[in-house]
Amino acid sequence: xxxxxxxxxxxxxxxxxxxxxxxxxxxxxxxxxxxxxxxxxxxxxxxxxxxxxxxxxxxxxxxxxxxxxxxxxxxxxxxxxxxxxxxxxxxxxxxxxxxxxxxxxxxxxxxxxxxxxxxxxxxxxxxxxxxxxxxxxxxxxxxxxxxxxxxxxxxxxxxxxxxxxxxxxxxxxxxxxxxxxxxxxxxxxxxxxxxxxxxxxxxxxxxxxxxxxxxxxxxxxxxxxxxxxxxxxxxxxxxxxxxxxxxxxxxxxxxxxx
Amino acid sequence: xxxxxxxxxxxxxxxxxxxxxxxxxxxxxxxxxxxxxxxxxxxxxxxxxxxxxxxxxxxxxxxxxxxxxxxxxxxxxxxxxxxxxxxxxxxxxxxxxxxxxxxxxxxxxxxxxxxxxxxxxxxxxxxxxxxxxxxxxxxxxxxxxxxxxxxxxxxxxxxxxxxxxxxxxxxxxxxxxxxxxxxxxxxxxxxxxxxxxxxxxxxxxxxxxxxxxxxxxxxxxxxxxxxxxxxxxxxxxxxxxxxxxxxxxxxxxxxxxxxxxxxxxxxxxxxxxxxxxxxxxxxxxxxxxxxxxxxxxxxxxxxxxxxxxxxxxxxxxxxxxxxxxxxxxxxxxxxxxxxxxxxxxxxxxxxxxxxxxxxxxxxxxxxxxxxxxxxxxxxxxxxxxxxxxxxxxxxxxxxxxxxxxxxxxxxxxx
Numbered sequence: 001x002x003x004x005x006x007x008x009x010x011x012x013x014x015x016x017x018x019x020x021x022x023x024x025x026x027x028x029x030x031x032x033x034x035x036x037x038x039x040x041x042x043x044x045x046x047x048x049x050x051x052x053x054x055x056x057x058x059x060x061x062x063x064x065x066x067x068x069x070x071x072x073x074x075x076x077x078x079x080x081x082x083x084x085x086x087x088x089x090x091x092x093x094x095x096x097x098x099x100x101x102x103x104x105x106x107x108x109x110x111x112x113x114x115x116x117x118x119x120x121x122x123x124x125x126x127x128x129x130x131x132x133x134x135x136x137x138x139x140x141x142x143x144x145x146x147x148x149x150x151x152x153x154x155x156x157x158x159x160x161x162x163x164x165x166x167x168x169x170x171x172x173x174x175x176x177x178x179x180x181x182x183x184x185x186x187x188x189x190x191x192x193x194x195x196x197x198x199x200x201x202x203x204x205x206x207x208x209x210x211x212x213x214x215x216x217x218x219x220x221x222x223x224x225x226x227x228x229x230x231x232x233x234x235x236x237x238x239x240x241x242x243x244x245x246x247x248x249x250x251x252x253x254x255x256x257x258x
Numbered sequence: 259x260x261x262x263x264x265x266x267x268x269x270x271x272x273x274x275x276x277x278x279x280x281x282x283x284x285x286x287x288x289x290x291x292x293x294x295x296x297x298x299x300x301x302x303x304x305x306x307x308x309x310x311x312x313x314x315x316x317x318x319x320x321x322x323x324x325x326x327x328x329x330x331x332x333x334x335x336x337x338x339x340x341x342x343x344x345x346x347x348x349x350x351x352x353x354x355x356x357x358x359x360x361x362x363x364x365x366x367x368x369x370x371x372x373x374x375x376x377x378x379x380x381x382x383x384x385x386x387x388x389x390x391x392x393x394x395x396x397x398x399x400x401x402x403x404x405x406x407x408x409x410x411x412x413x414x415x416x417x418x419x420x421x422x423x424x425x426x427x428x429x430x431x432x433x434x435x436x437x438x439x440x441x442x443x444x445x446x447x448x449x450x451x452x453x454x455x456x457x458x459x460x461x462x463x464x465x466x467x468x469x470x471x472x473x474x475x476x477x478x479x480x481x482x483x484x485x486x487x488x489x490x491x492x493x494x495x496x497x498x499x500x501x502x503x504x505x506x507x508x509x510x511x512x513x514x515x516x517x518x519x520x521x522x523x524x525x526x527x528x529x530x531x532x533x534x535x536x537x538x539x540x541x542x543x544x545x546x547x548x549x550x551x552x553x554x555x556x557x558x559x560x561x562x563x564x565x566x567x568x569x570x571x572x573x574x575x576x577x578x579x580x581x582x583x584x585x586x587x588x589x590x591x592x593x594x595x596x597x598x599x600x601x602x603x604x605x606x607x608x609x610x611x612x613x614x615x616x617x618x619x620x621x622x623x624x625x626x627x628x629x630x631x632x633x634x635x636x637x638x639x640x641x642x643x644x645x646x647x648x649x650x651x652x653x654x655x656x657x658x659x660x661x662x663x664x665x666x667x668x669x670x671x672x
Contacts, residue, residue: 076554091552093545095613096538104542105553107535114533118477125479138287138480 004067005030006165006197007052007083012061014044014051021047022221024061024247029166034188034198036208036229039218040241045201048218049168052199053085054078066165084159085168092155094144098136099124101143102158127161128153131190135183149180156187166197173207185211205234219244281483299607301658302622305651309626313633320633326501327508331443333628334516335360335579339595340602340620341527342571345564347603348531349544350612351407353568355396355414356599360576361422361591363389367577368432368586369425371439378438382577389573390566392418397565401558407565415596422590431587434580442519443582446512452502455518460495467491516578520621523574527567528617540564544612575599594645598627601648605655626651 005028014022022044029035039045051058054072063070065081072078078085092101099117102124108116124139133153136146143151152172159167169188173181188211191198202208208215209229217225217240224244227237292300313320339356346353367385370376376384396414400407426432434440447455467487474481505513531537539560542550551557579595580586604610605626606619627648634644 075552079554087552089548091546091549093542093549093613095545096541100538100542101549104538104549105555107538109535113535115535115538118473118479121479122477 003030005064006066007199008064008067009052010062010064012048012051012058012063014047014056014058014060016056020221022051022058025218025221025223027216027223029197029199031165031197032192032195033213034192034200034211036212036215037199037201037218038203038205038208038215038237038241042220043218043241044221045218046170047221049085049170049199049201052078052083052166052168079162082163082165083168084162084164084166086152086155086159086170086172088171088174092143092151092158095142097142098128098139098146098154101154102127102161104158106162123161124157127157130194131157131160131187133157133187147180148176149183152176152180152184153187156184156191160191160194160196164196166199167191168199168201170201171203172200173202173204181207205237208237209234217241217244220246222246281485284483284486299618299622301655302605302607302619302626305605305655306622306626306629309629309633313629313636317633317636320636323504323507324509325632325636326504327446327510327514329625329628329632330501330505330517330520331514331582332632333624334443334514334520335575335582336595336598336602336628337520337575337620337624338523338578339572339575339599340606340624341523341617342568342575343599343603344606344608344615344617344620345527345531345540346407346568347600347608347610348540348612348615349561349564350610351400351561351564352411352600352610353396353407353414353565353572354411354596355392355418356568356572356575357593357596358415358418358422358591359389359392359569359572360579360595361586362392362418362425363573363576364580364586364590365422365425365432367439367580368434371434371436372432378436381436382439385577386570386573389569389571389576392573393566393569394562396569397562400565401561419592422592423588426586426588426590431585433585435584439577439581440584441515441581443514443516443578444584445515446505446510447515447518449506449512452506452513455513456498456502459498459521460491463494464491516582519578523571524617524621527571531617536560536563541613544614546613572599594648598624598648601652602627605652607655607659609659 007027007029009025009027011024011026012022013020013024025044025048027035027048037045037048047056050056052063052072054074054077057071057073063072065083070077070081072081072083093104096104099121103120108119110116110119121139128134128136128139131153133150135150135153143154146154156167156169156172172184172188176184185207188198188200192211192213200208200212212229215227215229215232215237216223217227217237219241224246225237225240227240310321319325339360343353343356363385366388367381370381370384371378374381392414396407396410399405400410467490471481471484471487501517502513505517531540539550539555542553542555543557543560547557550560576591580590602623603615603620604623606615606621606623608615608619630647630651631644634647
């Protein structure tokens, strides 16, 4: 494992009109590491991951991918670098089956412009079993018929199938019951074990302490703390979320050099 | 939640190298699908059997070979238009203009043939292309201006009706006398040709099924039990063979050309919907447009293409209808054509809410509607009664779907 982070953010910022959503955030995510991103509502977690994903690009600061500066201005750029985001609402089509969803938009073809169903099914099975997702009865089940945890697993599998380097998970366990949460957390751990860089956005500190290697805390658009998960506790993280010290005072946007 | 968990046992089916699925597994999976609300074409087959039984017992003439052959010709235009409607419904959109688009195409065809003396292929091509361009126009307005398809195609319904009237002008009726064009709905294949086509169809089906089984086994994927494949082949042979026997035994003496056209269109469009990337994207956009967009699918392009397909098929249906009537008049594209074509797609099992359905539902639904109309006609009932019964059939099919859906959501699968 190289010491060069897969993703390095330096002093990135983002504003929407007069609202400054991110102020000079630094963040390093290494391969094989699960980086948890926590913070209260409105702390800038979603803005940060959407900017990394190219949905609304950063308007200041530097983004380095694998050590070289990269510009991500659209979701296509992000995908080309190997960044995949699993959104909270999963973006799966209920009426399509598991294989069809995993290959959506990147279908494989064979002769007569025909879909290569067998090739795609084989690949999907391989990816799912590589992630030890074994609860699916058949990869030809429509996603509508899957449980919440299974859907989440499919969404994650879809994200890692494309030689991705960095997988960003947005609240993957928010809507799940206990057993299902277990499944998904195990899956997140396995992503790290497979050498992927993972950013996990969550509100649930219990989940985070279970899987994360490092914990970055955002508050009012700034990174107020970063912990080694092994060397901290929930108390400390909660304090940072609610009262972490800000370097810049919100409302003083004009004073910030862009 | 607990129910959902029960449905997801920790089996390891995705690891084990699967061989031929057993029959029991196959039927168990089928029963699960039925109980969870995915009835497939089961209700419509039951419905068709009821229709055949009722009209057959009331009017034995309904069950004659001659009437069966007539039925094929009667439903050909409707099926053609309904195929296009299926695509629009798969997107979760609607096209209310298909009726009068078929009318416009009919008038364009008739005038080009009769007044401009164009050869049949040029006139047919022009008529169909007119439909394609109308679809392009409507599709662009719907996607670029963001106006709901309901409104745009409602405007289309009015405008294209007007265009039919303007193009007909003071003529009243334009007679179609081209032999080839009239032949579409009025000629019948020699008996041998019918058999050859039927044999080719079955042979093609067997070949593709076997090829698929072999490819899946080679790839180590689960296969359908061989007995099921055999049953499918037998069923198709019986249906196709039976149709050819009946057509050949009818006073017409053979399979109608319109029937062959219908079969070809169904095969081609089923392939497009089920086996191509475009078809997959249509289902994806209809199921979850946002997911499709995030997956990098050009959603607008898919939608425009689908509206072009709908109008093109409507225009082709207009050609078939003009061929059957041997003329086009101011009523072209009007009456019950629009509503029947939408009803056919829905009765056949295509959901109005997008993402669920098959091209073949156009055939099944059109068969139901044409059978009811045909049977009521034989009973000498008024067209009022015909509309009422068609309406009730539509309602019944939607109720079945609605109950099935309820079953699905109560099992946490909706």
